[in-house]
Amino acid sequence: MANYTPKPSDKFTFGLWTVGNIGRDPFGSPTRKPLDPEYIVRKLGELGVYGVSLHDNDLVPIEATPAERNRMVKRFKKALEDSGVRVTMATTNLFADPVFKDGAFTNANAKIRAYALQKTLYSMDLGAELGAPTYVFWGGREGAEVDAGMNTLDAIAHYREAMNFVAEYSQDQGYGYRFAIEPKPNEPRGDIYLPVVGAALGFIATLDKPELFGLNPEFAHETMAGLNFVHAVAQAIDAGKLFHIDLNDQKMGRFDQDLRFGAENIKEAFLLVKLLEDSNYPGVRHFDAHALRTEDEAGVWEFAKGCMRTYLILKEKATRFDKDKEIQAILKAYKVQDSGLGKLSKKYTRKNAETLKAHTFDRVGLGEQGAGLERLDQLTMELLLGVR
Secondary structure, eight states: OOOOOOOGGGOEEEEHHHHTOOOOBTTBOOSSOOOOHHHHHHHHHHTTOOEEEEEHHHHSOTTOOHHHHHHHHHHHHHHHHHHTOEEEEEEOOOSSSGGGTTOSTTOSOHHHHHHHHHHHHHHHHHHHHTTOOEEEEEOTTSEESOGGGSOHHHHHHHHHHHHHHHHHHHHHHTOOOEEEEEOOSSSSSSEESSOSHHHHHHHHTTSSOGGGEEEOOBHHHHHHTTOOHHHHHHHHHHTTOBOOOEEOBOOTTSSOOOBOTTSSOHHHHHHHHHHHHHTTOOSOEEEOOOOOTTOOHHHHHHHHHHHHHHHHHHHHHHHHHHHOHHHHHHHHHHSOOOHHHHHHHHSOOHHHHHHHHHOOOOHHHHHHOOOOHHHHHHHHHHHHTTOO
């Protein structure tokens, strides 16, 4: 029987804010007490977790003095050392404080834009001190409810200026960060700039140092917009821009639920795991989710274990999919090969174009052929349901 017990080599990571979520929602007060960051790290180490990520204020409150900050960081580093857990990603909280209610880097107020940049530089210092190789930007407040108030072109220009600034700062300080932009269509703003993977890829191409920037796509975010997350991740991989990934789950069309990985869209989760494993994605598998508000602390750790166990189960299912003779036979028949035509259409030459134009295709016959996808999809479901 397969072993679904996680180990550090699986590269599973959690954010301090994920297992540390206190169960607050817009309609109700917290249902759990806050967990100390050092306690979280030590507990994750016991569960076989590889790494932890954090916003600056997950560890250091926004009002902390420099002396308090240094004491907190010292204790946290000791917990990392004792547990064997490493910091794999850092980011800045540019969404919680009221000063950012109308945006951070894209705010119409130049003073707030400058403060957001200052806060980010200090946060980058913290991440570098803790050894984080990746720095994520989720523009949770970078958006609008009233488009008449901000020229969107100005907002994008401000965003670009900030990204160019942090890239130069990272290189000047020798931090060596890779930056990952995290798209989201809406919430907490009515509309968020760079809403999906494709928009973020287009934006990255306009930066001064695009090679330093990639993506941190999140399962829930593309799903909220009714899009196919597996397709989005594939596009990021194809562009060489999958720098980080957030795994969770989501019911389509709902608010951002951050459900346990695999809790809802099991086939989509399976295909995502298969894509990551088949493409030899070298990065961490980061769970940006949280336990249901109904749970106490014991339920939080069940949630964390469940995220990792589901990933490992689906990873094993992906291996079984690849070894299933009937499934592979259907795939072989589906992917019709023609060496001659394939060579003609692979690369343009004048001769290839002329030969292709002169070729006679059996259009009617090709249109009558079935693809076999109904059987393939059924077998995939049977595999996931445990009867194959």
